[in-house]
Amino acid sequence: xxxxxxxxxxxxxxxxxxxxxxxxxxxxxxxxxxxxxxxxxxxxxxxxxxxxxxxxxxxxxxxxxxxxxxxxxxxxxxxxxxxxxxxxxxxxxxxxxxxxxxxxxxxxxxxxxxxxxxxxxxxxxxxxxxxxxxxxxxxxxxxxxxxxxxxxxxxxxxxxxxxxxxxxxxxxxxxxxxxxxxxxxxxxxxxxxxxxxxxxxxxxxxxxxxxxxxxxxxxxxxxxxxxxxxxxxxxxxxxxxxxxxxxxxxxxxxxxxxxxxxxxx
Numbered sequence: 001x002x003x004x005x006x007x008x009x010x011x012x013x014x015x016x017x018x019x020x021x022x023x024x025x026x027x028x029x030x031x032x033x034x035x036x037x038x039x040x041x042x043x044x045x046x047x048x049x050x051x052x053x054x055x056x057x058x059x060x061x062x063x064x065x066x067x068x069x070x071x072x073x074x075x076x077x078x079x080x081x082x083x084x085x086x087x088x089x090x091x092x093x094x095x096x097x098x099x100x101x102x103x104x105x106x107x108x109x110x111x112x113x114x115x116x117x118x119x120x121x122x123x124x125x126x127x128x129x130x131x132x133x134x135x136x137x138x139x140x141x142x143x144x145x146x147x148x149x150x151x152x153x154x155x156x157x158x159x160x161x162x163x164x165x166x167x168x169x170x171x172x173x174x175x176x177x178x179x180x181x182x183x184x185x186x187x188x189x190x191x192x193x194x195x196x197x198x199x200x201x202x203x204x205x206x207x208x209x210x211x212x213x214x215x216x217x218x219x220x221x222x223x224x225x226x227x228x229x230x231x232x233x234x235x236x237x238x239x240x241x242x243x244x245x246x247x248x249x250x251x252x253x254x255x256x257x258x259x260x261x262x263x264x265x
Contacts, residue, residue, distance in 0.1 A: 001138040003162055004262040006030070006038040008144075008217040008254035012060050015142050015164060016044075016262075019135040022112030025052045026131050026142045029061040032068055038259035046072045050111045053103075053118070054078040055145060056125035057085035066092030069099050076100045077109060079118065081127035105129055119156040121146035124191040132157060138265045141206075144168075144218040147192035149202055158206045161265045162213040164254060165203050167233060168193035169223040177223050193218070196229045200236025207249070209242050212265045215254040226253040 006014040012030035016023065016039070023044070028035060032046075039045055052074055055061055065086060068074055073096070078086065080102040087097060103109055105127075108117045115136070118129035123145045130143035130153070141157035143149075144166035157163060174184055187193050194202065203214060216229045230253060234246050243249065254260055 001135050001140060001161075001265045002262055003140050003213075003265060004038070004042065005164060005215055005217065005254040005260040006035055007256065007259070008164065008215070008219070009256035010060060010168070010218065010220050011256065012063065013144070013218065014038075017114070017133045017140050019113050022050045022114045023048055024111055024114060024116060024133065025049055026133075027055055027061040028052050028064040028068055029059065030064060032064045032071065035064060035068075041259060042262045046074065049074055050114075051075045051077055051116075053116055053131055054082060054086070055130065055142075056123060056128035057082050057089065058125060058145070059089075059091075061145075062086055062089070062092070066095045069095035073099060077103050077116070079103055079105065079127040079129060082125070085126040117156075119153060121153065122148050122191050124186065130157070132160070138162075140265065142217075143202075146194060147188075147190040148198075149194075154202070154205045159208060160206065161210055162215075162263070163203075163206070164215040164217040165199050166194040166218045167196045167199035167216040167224070167229040168218050169195055169220045170225070170228045170232070171195050171197070173225075173228075174220070174223040179222070187223075193220075196224065196232035197236060199229075200233035203233060204236050204240055207237070207240055207242050211249050213250045213252070213263050215252060215260070217254045219253065219256065221256065229253055
């Protein structure tokens, strides 16, 4: 399997996951042009994508849904409540709603040789989920946009060979920043976003001895810095049972405005 973060941050998100035969996107929350350019950089196009799986209806995850549907007619997958919420977003324009297939959390969807499974998360959206994708040999998880997590989510993404895990904000930067009190409480709440430390604790709980890559994702532009996220996660991984050197886990911050490298898992 291979994967590439096309964009990850509070202003847009999309991740490519592919096997030898098939490829899917998790979210398409940036412009069609940026997605096309990212795929072109690895000799792919949107015609090579077999489906787009949507985590939830917020704009930074769905902004290209309409134009991609109209241009490419790609199949799209989301929970029933998320599909309904997307259908109410006027800025997406008119497109063929039959391109959407409703999925059930905790049931796998087969896309060629890729098995994609959604799992519910806590976030202020209609029916938000994270995703795991496997080809039967390797497993990739994308888990962002959640204010908290439980043992069920830990079990769901455990065993991953690569993962994108949310480290949205530095708590102190958020607390003293320019956001309104209500927005700060929303981000810090159970249906908000994981802090650097909380993301680090989640990563520690799902570590294994075959991790190939860990991407720190969905960093806030205003309330975080890549170095703060990395150092916070590094601190949370101190004393883990697998390695005394966090570099062994290939941890990096997923870029906000550019595609990351295409990595083989």
